[in-house]
Amino acid sequence: MTDSTIESILQEKRTFPPSADFAAAAHIKSLADYQALYDRAAADPAGFWAELAQQELDWFEPWTQTLDWQPPFVKWFVGGKLNISHNCLDRHLATARKNKAALIWEGEPGDSRVLTYAQLHREVCKCANALKGLGIGKGDVVGIYMPMIPEAAIAMLACARIGAPHSVVFGGFSAEALRDRLNDAQCKAVITADGGFRKGMAVALKPQVDKALANDAAPSVEHVLVVKRTGDAIAMVEGRDHWWHDLQPKASAHCPAEPMDSEDLLFILYTSGSTGKPKGVVHSTGGYNLYTHMTLKWAFDLQETDIYWCTADVGWITGHSYIVYGPLSNGATTVMYEGAPSAANPGCFWDVIEKYGVTIFYTAPTAVRAFIKMGDEHPNARDLTSLRLLGTVGEPINPEAWMWYHRVIGAERCPIVDTWWQTETGGFMLTPLPGAIATKPGSATKPFPGIIAEIVDLDGNPVPDNTGGYLVIKHPWPSAIRTVFGDDDRYRSTYWEHIPPKDGQYFYFAGDGARRDEDGYFWVMGRVDDVVNVSGHRLGTMEIESALVSHPAVAEAAVVGKPDDLKGEDIVAFVILEGEAVPSDALATELKRHVVSEIGAIARPGEIRFSEALPKTRSGKIMRRLLRNLAAGQEIAGDTSTLEDRSVLDKLRGGA
Numbered sequence: 001m002t003d004s005t006i007e008s009i010l011q012e013k014r015t016f017p018p019s020a021d022f023a024a025a026a027h028i029k030s031l032a033d034y035q036a037l038y039d040r041a042a043a044d045p046a047g048f049w050a051e052l053a054q055q056e057l058d059w060f061e062p063w064t065q066t067l068d069w070q071p072p073f074v075k076w077f078v079g080g081k082l083n084i085s086h087n088c089l090d091r092h093l094a095t096a097r098k099n100k101a102a103l104i105w106e107g108e109p110g111d112s113r114v115l116t117y118a119q120l121h122r123e124v125c126k127c128a129n130a131l132k133g134l135g136i137g138k139g140d141v142v143g144i145y146m147p148m149i150p151e152a153a154i155a156m157l158a159c160a161r162i163g164a165p166h167s168v169v170f171g172g173f174s175a176e177a178l179r180d181r182l183n184d185a186q187c188k189a190v191i192t193a194d195g196g197f198r199k200g201m202a203v204a205l206k207p208q209v210d211k212a213l214a215n216d217a218a219p220s221v222e223h224v225l226v227v228k229r230t231g232d233a234i235a236m237v238e239g240r241d242h243w244w245h246d247l248q249p250k251a252s253a254h255c256p257a258e259p260m261d262s263e264d265l266l267f268i269l270y271t272s273g274s275t276g277k278p279k280g281v282v283h284s285t286g287g288y289n290l291y292t293h294m295t296l297k298w299a300f301d302l303q304e305t306d307i308y309w310c311t312a313d314v315g316w317i318t319g320h321s322y323i324v325y326g327p328l329s330n331g332a333t334t335v336m337y338e339g340a341p342s343a344a345n346p347g348c349f350w351d352v353i354e355k356y357g358v359t360i361f362y363t364a365p366t367a368v369r370a371f372i373k374m375g376d377e378h379p380n381a382r383d384l385t386s387l388r389l390l391g392t393v394g395e396p397i398n399p400e401a402w403m404w405y406h407r408v409i410g411a412e413r414c415p416i417v418d419t420w421w422q423t424e425t426g427g428f429m430l431t432p433l434p435g436a437i438a439t440k441p442g443s444a445t446k447p448f449p450g451i452i453a454e455i456v457d458l459d460g461n462p463v464p465d466n467t468g469g470y471l472v473i474k475h476p477w478p479s480a481i482r483t484v485f486g487d488d489d490r491y492r493s494t495y496w497e498h499i500p501p502k503d504g505q506y507f508y509f510a511g512d513g514a515r516r517d518e519d520g521y522f523w524v525m526g527r528v529d530d531v532v533n534v535s536g537h538r539l540g541t542m543e544i545e546s547a548l549v550s551h552p553a554v555a556e557a558a559v560v561g562k563p564d565d566l567k568g569e570d571i572v573a574f575v576i577l578e579g580e581a582v583p584s585d586a587l588a589t590e591l592k593r594h595v596v597s598e599i600g601a602i603a604r605p606g607e608i609r610f611s612e613a614l615p616k617t618r619s620g621k622i623m624r625r626l627l628r629n630l631a632a633g634q635e636i637a638g639d640t641s642t643l644e645d646r647s648v649l650d651k652l653r654g655g656a
């Protein structure tokens, strides 16, 4: 975040109440209604969620205990049995939704597909049977490494249907990153495509899978299922690799949904933290189903006729919760788009909105800022009058971008729903309910009913209004992370020990700094740990440092974020070279390329700074705070008395 952003957030005073028309037609119609729900939930969270779980979901068997909280481990709807694929598909077939569009898909080259609920159900059942035919069953983890095509959603739902947890790996990750994730989760199969289309080009995927599996480097993987998308020539390994288009037509369209225990593992999704390799965030079935369902319904005021479009990739939590599970559980029409705006196609998003009459549009501040740069003429040339609500996620939205979104895209008519949440939270935590809560540009407003959020100091004491502190959650919610896959200790130390429990009160530590204003609105300021947020993508500085030091020319590296107008933050890497290596532009380019091949293009450093030493404390800890100041071209702020060698700073300044 830039200083000017912080400045404008601090000074932002405007509020935007919902229009009377919007409020009158909304699920939650007034601040009093919100407050009543909030109070009811706060007084008895388990009772509140139990009532909604009963009303909103189908259960094969009822639960015996709503909440089992043995800090820091939580279970919801213990003993209940359900299947999220049933809740997303089968239960709609007996209603008027049977032939309603479930998934509208727009391919980048201009091809498109619409799948009704009945058709999507059929495809999911077939895929589920195809997986069974490969020997995949309940409890087997399946890797999904896909472009944004309907088969990605079909594969996820098929896994859920047979009780095989999925682990979706974003298609932009490198073969190395894919291999690590396949190994960590011990995936038995991988579902992929030959490639996908991105910014006018075919991007290969199956060759990355081949690379990840080469030399038996991911030995748990027995099968690879491949969708033909680009038609590019790829190698198929006899016995291991299978074409989707060979298996799918042969598979039966009859596949009853496996009754899953509410706490059975639904999926693993890897995300970055401040230490070590990415963590496998574990989500289970019942609570996740309920929470994604309710949050989408109330925060986006989902109605039967909405055409809802979330521009995220299914490789991220936003794609899981709010392209696939949340919308389909609600019986909504969800739009999926393969492309991304580029200089060659600056109006492509607005074309999709116009073509399908999108009513709810959900994107990221980084995209909004890119659109501002591309010019108002692109949205202005399209009919966007179908829109009735706009959403944002991924990073704090600067008030300038908020106002542009409100004015140019929303025509001052659409509420802006700024949703703060995380891979670990599964669903929205802080968000306006748009018929009830007046918005303020840059604030995610208030906690969703049932969420007890607080801003505290490191001792767990609440800080006064308008004072910065740590954002914590004080009561378990249904879609909370259950653990880090295979590593309960890491789960405990990452989320529950930064702020130690006090008098039986546990604090879920989100890793974000925030303040609350005098109206009870939360203002999330950004990460307080060693995580950078580049274009809404979360990356651990340590992962990038490890990638850099794996290059033979690099002895040591320290990575920090630097404020960037477009991306929010950009990556700056301070690099100390090995003995013989000499700094050069060519080497800087080579190192950037190396990070891309180790992690993926989202982790490419914007800047490499060669230096002779790094500022360290006497105990050898890199003082990142000072590097952040240097990277941003700011004066060194705060205390430098613990610095071991003060001349390092002068050298770094000179070298920069």
Ligand code: WTA
Residues within 6 Å of the ligand: 271, 316, 317, 318, 392, 393, 394, 395, 396, 397, 418, 419, 420, 421, 422, 423, 424, 444, 510, 511, 512, 524, 525, 526, 527, 533, 536, 537, 538
């Ligand atoms: C940031 C994405 C401010 C925050 C759903 C969080 C936000 C991290 C917002 C999670 C928002 C997300 N306002 N910051 N509306 N939404 N963040 O796991 O730092 O990819 O901790 O989940 O993104 O990123 P993740």
